[in-house]
Amino acid sequence: MANTIAANKAELLAIANAVASEKMIDKAIVVEALEEAIQRAARARYGAENDIRAKLDTQTGDLRLWRVVEVVEEVEDYFKQVDLKQAEKLQKGAAVGDFIVDPLPPVDLGRIDAQSAKQVIFQKVRDAERERQYEEFKERAGEIITGVVKSVEFGHVVVDLGRAEGVIRRDQQIPREVVRNGDRVRALIMKVQRENRGPQILLSRAHPDFMKKLFAQEVPEIYDGVIEIKAAARDPGSRAKIGVISYDSSIDPVGACVGMKGSRVQAVVQEMQGEKIDIIPWSEDTATFIVNALQPATVSRVVIDEEEGRIEVVVPDDQLSLAIGRRGQNVRLASQLTGRGIDIMTEAESSEKRQKEFVERSEMFQQELDVDETLAQLLVAEGFSELEEVAYVDPSEIAAIEGFDEDLATELQSRAQEALERREEANRAERRELGVEDALAELPVLTEAMLVVLGKAGIKTLDDLADLATDELIQKAREPRRNERNDREARRNRSEDKAGILASFGLSEEQGNEIIMAARAHWFEEEDAVAAENSQ
DSSP states (O other): OHHHHTOOHHHHHHHHHHHHHHHTOOHHHHHHHHHHHHHHHHHHHHOTTSOEEEEEOTTTOOEEEEEEEEEESSOSOTTTEEEHHHHHHHSTTOOTTOEEEEEOOOOOOOHHHHHHHHHHHHHHHHHHHHHHHHHHHHTTTTOEEEEEEEEEETTEEEEEOSSSEEEEOGGGSOTTOOOOTTOEEEEEEEEEEOOTTSOEEEEESSSHHHHHHHHHHHOHHHHHTSEEEEEEEEETTTEEEEEEEESSTTSOHHHHHHOGGGHHHHHHHHHTTTOEEEEEEOOSSHHHHHHHHTTTSOOSEEEEETTTTEEEEEEOGGGHHHHHOGGGHHHHHHHHHHTSEEEEEEHHHHHHHHHHHHHHHHHHHHHHHTOOHHHHHHHHHTTOOSHHHHHHSOHHHHHTSTTOOHHHHHHHHHHHHHHHHHHHHHHHHHHHHTTOOHHHHTSSSOOHHHHHHHHHTTOOSHHHHHTSOHHHHHOOOOOOOGGGTTOHHHHHHHHHOOOOTTGGGTOOHHHHHHHHHHHHHHHHHHHHHHHHHHHO
16 A cells, blocks of 8 residues: 555556446545545655645546645744744745645655555545445335345354345344245335444345235236326235226236236246235225225125224125135235225124114103104114204204104204203213313313313323323224234233223324323423513
8 A cells, every 4th residue: 555655647547447446436426535545644744733634636636735724914823824024935925815836855764654554545435336336226216126145144144245235134134934045035115214334125035025026026017007006015925915006907917917718927927936916906996995995705795984993894604704714814805905994794794783882872762862762763874873963964854754843853953953052061060070161171182071081180280281292182092803802912912902081082193193282382482481571
């Protein structure tokens, strides 16, 4: 390296060109590293207090070395300042306040200086190489890449990608897949992170997008955009489902993905270590898509609860185990594929549930509206389920029920409104008995019934409510589906998924945010008051 720094101008350019070519980085970066190394060595020789600069001409190889000094009337720092008389010798017409150049002779570098310069160059080149790797691979996130297994460390697979290394973490590998040093593997570039030790390229063989990209390689119609994979779900190493749609009516999307004698899908299956793949026609109609997603099970009926974001699927008794799948796999993948929670139940269970709801609602109307059983059952049969619906619906809808008239509709609405007022008054009394401040009752969205629930949870003041996060207030607890009730992992996940205090009231995230911000408003008012006092 000593020879490198002391080299003649032709050799300096040759060194810069060779390093830039070998490391595939910009030659300007190598030249900058050389200049910085020479500057550091010169400071060690002439004094670290000097502001020394070096410039290597990339055309001729000429190296200039100088220090920058300030022209002053009286010199205080001899390293960085010169008086006017001395400045005239260096640059004619120099004036006080100017910064001028004081040329320096080249330095002969010793062994220690050369070693230090070598470290500077290597560090600069290493940093540039890492930045080049990051810029190259960050644009390729979402692509499939092929590499060679370099090592397996603590279950994580390190893959040589040519000019960089990637890592397939244990949770992104296909379960029970065995890889050895020297094996060629294909993986999805999931994420590229910039870190001090260089770009961290995270690879995956378990991500659903890996399967989608494999299909794009095997099915020309997908690559060309004629067929699209609208959704994908995987249980890596076991089973997967994809929803496909064709934008050409003459092409069957499922058949195109399967291929002649299953050749296309089998190529993907082999790459995914025998993972079984269900290819399902995608549909904009949620119910139709769910029926398709639960194949091979037969579905009798689909009931969609938009408010709760869940779907109830009714199947014949002999199809229950098939719909749920081994350890709940089929329904879990269908849920991931559709992005909706799915509850599976038999015809008998569905009938029992509807009957129970019918009886509960009928009894509620009997008690609250003071009507007989037949009239209450007629209301429920017509779709009424809450007092609010009876109290505030258009009277003509009630009068339209067979056997009802306008007078009866008016009377029922009056009784429903009175019942709601009684509920509100009872809740108000209970809320005050719990010690919940009246200030909370003035907040938007909150009802007296909600305030009672808050009071029972220990939320009694504006500050108590303001300290809550929106999730703590409104988040809904996920009910276990049939297939999850004996699943150890699912039970553990549910224990961490606690319901918000007001989860049962079905508030939206916007409403939750509105409540929390209104509760916090007095904080900002107090801060403004303090700021106003301090400014006086």
